[in-house]
Amino acid sequence: MAFWKPGTVAPGSLVDREAEKDSEAAIVTFSDAKYSTMTMSEQRKQLPVYKHRTEILYLLENYQVVVLVGQTGSGKTTQIPQYLHESGWTAGGRVVACTQPRRVAATTVAQRVAEEMHVNLGMEVGYTIRFEDCTDPGGKTRIKYMTDGMLFREALMDPLLSQYSVIMLDEAHERTLYTDILMGVLKKILKKRPDLRIIVSSATLDAEAFAAFFSTNRDPKDKSKDNTAILSVQGRMYPVDVHYLAEPTSNYIETAIQTVFDIHTKEPAGDILVFMTGRDEIEEVVSEIRERATTLPPNKYAEILALPIYAGLPTEEQMLVFEPVEKGARKVVVATNVAEASVTIPGIGFVIDSGFVKIRAYNPQTGMESLTTTTISQASADQRSGRAGRIRNGKAYRLYTRESFEQEMRPASVPEIQRSNLAGMVLQLKALGIENVLRFDFMTSPPAEMMSKALELLYSLKALDNYGRLTIPFGMRLAEFPLDPMLGKILLDSQAFGCSQEMLTIAAMVSVQNIFVNATSPAAEEQHRRFGVLEGDHITLLNVYAAFITRGKKSSKWCANHLINFKAMSRALSIRSHLERYLVKTLGLTGPSQLPSCLGADGSRVNDPNEATVKIRKCLVSGYFAQAAKIAPDGTHWISALEARPKGARALSYSPTKLWMHPTSILFKQTPQWVIFHEVVETGKGKAYMREVSAIEPEWLGELAPHFYVLNKQL
């Protein structure tokens, strides 16, 4: 059976593919080098998805949207794009895209597929992630792995995504912000491009919902009008025995530790993975296990090795969890949610699940994000348990009752789009020509209040006009910038302030996390202070960066000496150079040398330093004016400047806000009267901490944002 691909003149034929197989098999006998060729192709056929190859291709002929329910280990991500390529979907210069929620996934999967196809990565098979385009500039790339956010951005350049014949939205059940928006955008594109095909790869739970979202069939009785189909593919997973607590625990940390020792003393070999919510808990569990392990009779039980893993941990320490332990010893990895989907630790036979996770949620009333410990969803619980069944039969110990799982946990987590700051996304939708964003077809709509808040901010940044239309050229330029709108505005305005070089550095530095290694230690604080200035964190970061490229010669040794995270600095360097390229292009300049600086090229202050820091901080105010605060009378905290706005000019939904200086800020022990800040994080204890803070003069708010702080005498 041959398949016809809409819009193609050269359908692939099974004859060709049979010939390929023959030649491969024939060559095998000649050399060991080619032997690996056969094993790779044999390996491909062993994957569960291979059995569904014909069916997948058939469905794609007949349905615009195929929802693929595929469990872990089915091989869908690496194989389906290859099947499409082999059967002609990439003929005529067209491309098959496969989106991933994470950068690492996009790069590693592309690497693997390039190996399977015996091509160089970046040619027939490539990937695109932010700031890294590993595809063929000559247009030879046929299979493209990319982050979901990148595909969304590509729609800005080409609203019909015309080069793609098939787009596979992988891991759609994770419901990331960009996957969700892409679904709405693709639904619109499908109306104009009947030749386009979409594969939505999802977990069992929401397959019907995805299909219903894309369905254009208004007549459920007439199946011939269906444009969507659902297909299930088995995974390669071993069964996992799930155990619940008989009674709820009041202390899951202690219960987790006890369960570790129960497993260790009663169960056969196999490493243990423990899910906790954050660094503090992880360190506590790890040190308790280490301590109690010393009391076990050494000749009776194997050695037990407890290791932490979380995103903020330095890379070298993270790597330890992937190393095999000595024979006979048992590894206990205590992890945050990184181990649920982002990181796979080999050799896990047992999972202990606290049932909790920290999630970030945006509060439109205060414009702040909070970080709170929440009960996980049933889908998360199953995903966590599944981590025990990757090598052989496993066991999962859930530190909650079956009743709690069935009655208290929601089936799936709240989609990201319902708990995010939507300003950047709304701006990009406007740039895509979607004027009425409130009526955009979302798979799950965000709360109306979050949309209003986003529109209000964009209006105050002058990216939207009185009618809610994108302003030209400013709003359009801002939308094209791959940054948060407030940060984007300071870069676009930096030319007028004469400090573009400095703002590029600052924007890059606030975009990476954990510049200081182990920032809470006294030694790290001391190093931090060496770069510190009273103007605040932004200029301190500028000093760190300048020292890194001049005195530090971009070396890892210098970083180690100053307790600075080398990986973070390298990333900042790369982000900066990309932002620089964008800024040069957006401003219509010929090269980076045309971008003004208020300091010397090497970061030393050749001009009046005071004048320079004023320029930089004023420029920050031009983008961050909505995030300003004034010190409280008792000097212990700050009050959001929104409080100082006249009633009529206050945010639609406004509540007065106390803000605290984050202990990692260089201004922690200082009392600047007025500040602006990059972000606020509200912790579980209900305290809102400002991060990346700079001292400002209140007059600047009136001068640079008169439309925002209307006639305010209090400033």
Next chain:
DNA sequence: TGAATCCAT
């Protein structure tokens, strides 16, 4: 006066 789930552009 004291603190960091995790991604993405």
